[in-house]
Amino acid sequence: MSNAPVNTMCIDCNRGVCREVTEPYEVQLPDSDGFTIPSLTMLRCDVCGEFSIPAASARAIDAAILEYSDTVSVEILKEFLTKFNLDQTEAAEALGLGAKTFHRWVRGTQRVSRSMGYFLRAMVEFPEAFEWIQQRRWRKEYSVGTESAQRPAIETESAAIP
DSSP: OOSSEEEEEOTTTSSSEEEEEEEEEEEOOTTSOOEEEEEEEEEEETTTOOEEOOHHHHHHHHHHHHHHTTOOOHHHHHHHHHHTTOOHHHHHHHHTOOTTHHHHHHHTSSOOOHHHHHHHHHHHHOHHHHHHHHTTHHHHHTOTTSGGGSOOOEEOSSOEEO
């Protein structure tokens, strides 16, 4: 993009011409101080100074927010599906989600929560944990009335925790 005029009249003042400019852009988020995108292309009126954000720049803002907020991307979701050879419905079932939740995440109509994002990343990093969850092994390992009902001790550096 260049500083050449974009052949549109400013919709705010109806007098100026919008020109492409590239400058820092401040993003404010709830529950956060926000952050700055160092270089974002916008259309700025040469008379009133108001600006609009082209579609490509809006996508860049969305991508920066996802990265800043540790939100899981569609690529990570697809990596999860591929790693465990699942379709979206099977993934939702294995994770104990509502039937359409994973579909909404992949389509982008619903965002993955930060905590679920951490959980999914852990499942990709530690496949044995996902298999344990997928098979609901806790039901087998800790069934009431069986010898395995007693949980094994967790070893720590200082002592065993029953």
